[in-house]
Amino acid sequence: MSISTNQTEPQISILENYLKVRTLTNELCAPLQPEDFVVQPVVDVSPPKWHLAHTTWFFENFVLKPNMADYRVFDKDYHFLFNSYYETEGDRWIRSERGVLSRPWVKEIMAYRTYVDDHMRAYLSDEVISNNTLEVLTIGLHHEQQHQELLVYDLKHILGINPLFPSYKSFRGEVSDTNLEEEFLTVDEGVYTIGYQGKEFSFDNEKGVHQVFLHRYRIQDRLITNGEFMEFIEAGGYQDFNHWLMEGFEWVKKQNIRAPFYWFKQDGAWKHYTLAGLEDINPDEPVSHVSFYEADAFAKWKGKRLPTEFEWEVACKMHEPEIPESANFVDNRNFRPIPRQGENTQFYGDVWEWTNSAYLAYPYYQKPEGALGEYNGKFMINTMVLRGGSYATSRNHIRPTYRNFFHPHLRWQFTGIRLAENF
Structure with missing residues (x-):
């Protein structure tokens, strides 16, 4: 994923990368039930719903709001709820209490993702993107990949302390040619x-x-x-x-x-x-x-x-x-x-x-x-x-x-x- 100054084919590639990254986040959440999305067993773990919203807030706040003409935010309260630690962006909901946010519902967060993705698709398809904006967008994609990893950590913690030890996904891989020699x-x-x-x-x-x-x-x-x-x-x-x-x-x-x-x-x-x-x-x-x-x-x-x-x-x-x-x-x-x-x-x-x-x-x-x-x-x-x-x-x-x-x-x-x- 590179930052390019070419505004034709590379911009199409940026859109493809954007959609690919965003799709993986949704895929990681696909095995979950609604009750899984809000659990926060310890302060280090964020509820899956919060990851979905925060990564979306990043693109809305740092790409769409400053660059897309006449863009209207999906919900004005989300800026407070889903800012993580950006003091520059103002007040935010405390990290240790993310698990109490039973509202907005999961379906509302998914609607938020769809809303922002639709606007990002339009913006990346129609606008000439400046180099500075491309840099922010690229950071946003890597930022979401970091949250995808944190999401998997958090899912394992949420499910792993459950006495039923529920399965997230069965392992169907095959490991061959194991080599434990040490050099x-x-x-x-x-x-x-x-x-x-x-x-x-x-x-x-x-x-x-x-x-x-x-x-x-x-x-x-x-x-x-x-x-x-x-x-x-x-x-x-x-x-x-x-x-x-x-x-x-x-x-x-x-x-x-x-x-x-x-x-x-x-x-x-x-x-x-x-x-x-x-x-x-x-x-x-x-x-x-x-x-x-x-x-x-x-x-x-x-x-x-x-x-x-x-x-x-x-x-x-x-x-x-x-x-x-x-x-x-x-x-x-x-x-x-x-x-x-x-x-x-x-x-x-x-x-x-x-x-x-x-x-x-x-x-x-x-x-x-x-x-x-x-x-x-x-x-x-x-x-x-x-x-x-x-x-x-x-x-x-x-x-x-x-x-x-x-x-x-x-x-x-x-x-x-x-x-x-x-x-």
Whole structure:
């Protein structure tokens, strides 16, 4: 998805991309029942209905209102209800109370999406779009893809804490040629360039191209599996303070953490909730739903460490510069991490990988003006960087320089582990 200044065929492509992205959001919600759309079990989870409305509000507010002549908003109250965190755009409904919004109804939100999509279709078909508007539109498409991923996280949380363990979608995929051999990829000491240098779309937090010096290191050629993490649990890893950061061990004790999120033992066997329902844990699948604290403790237990985000980026560019066909994204509709196949290094897809890097601005970072300047920079505090994407990420959304970020205690998102070491 690129920003083009050509106003003929590329504009048609923008419309096609717009409709494709919007259709996927609706598809992700298709298996839900009306009662599912409003549930908010914790503050980090947003009701599916809110995602549907907020992503629509983005296009209405940032594309149609300032650019389409005589555009009339669908409902004036939606600006207050479905603004997320844009202080520039005025007051908004509090995040922790999104689940109390039984009104507007789901059918009204779907009518809102149709209304905005119809106007966007007309606008993109008839108007000459400025470069600035194309940039905002492209951000909006990537913004919706981010919410599609969050939507899948949230759906799993909503369904996964239900004692009935309902299935979202059954898994019909076939996994063959599983390869769990472990090797470590070598990166020699040197000065390396970090940051996005291409001409396609990237977020502002990837910019500020700069150089870093890295000592020689090795990085694992695949993700840590469920079976390997079970060994950590059975060895008493959650009880041994020696493996843990102090803040992490306090979190473990206070929250009584004993396994990754959605894991529990039943009749002596490990089970977990998946989007296909309750299942026995496949030891060959990449471990998921671990916090930064758990990932860091596991690495120390293994006598290794987590890579920095710079080490991860350099190794990815060096050893897997292109996304392989076997990479597991939402495009595959697997809705779960799958065992490593063939020589796929799993740098892309399956689960986001915790790094040992705090989320900070790159040198030369410049915050954009206006509301879109609130997109990334304001969150550069108390979070850790993750890389690589997950099975809920769109293939065309990810790249080696993409920087995701979450607070270190969170684990409802699809997060896993890759190890590194110096030598």
